[in-house]
Amino acid sequence: MCLDDVVEGEHPVDGGSQRAEAHPWRRGRHSELVDLISGVSRKVLTQTLRRLQRYGLVERRAEAPRRVEYRLTDLGRTPVEPIEVLTDWARDHGGAVADFQEAAASAPERPR
Numbered sequence: 001m002c003l004d005d006v007v008e009g010e011h012p013v014d015g016g017s018q019r020a021e022a023h024p025w026r027r028g029r030h031s032e033l034v035d036l037i038s039g040v041s042r043k044v045l046t047q048t049l050r051r052l053q054r055y056g057l058v059e060r061r062a063e064a065p066r067r068v069e070y071r072l073t074d075l076g077r078t079p080v081e082p083i084e085v086l087t088d089w090a091r092d093h094g095g096a097v098a099d100f101q102e103a104a105a106s107a108p109e110r111p112r
Helices: 003-007 030-036 042-055 080-106
Strands: 027-029 058-064 067-072
Touching: 027 030, 030 042, 030 067, 042 058
Parallel strands: none
Antiparallel strands: 027 067, 058 067
16 A cells, blocks of 8 residues: 555555555655555656645655655655554454455355
């Protein structure tokens, strides 16, 4: 899960639907963020960072030619703790949710 998932209203529980894990980064260069967020393409990361900038959650700073750093704004840091709590809950209970989904999928349908 990433910050953008929460902003967009997506709250996946099982690992299969997660686009990226939540990471407590505070700032980083584009290439560092690509390495940090498993499975994200450069294009998707760029689109997400631009969207988060429009939300006021991330700021882009050009420190030198070809050296751009992204940082969470004060507003962008506010959901970090709730995201960590949700991530911990998913780690602790994701197996139980997956077990329930598996049992429900294999259960015979009840007549209506």
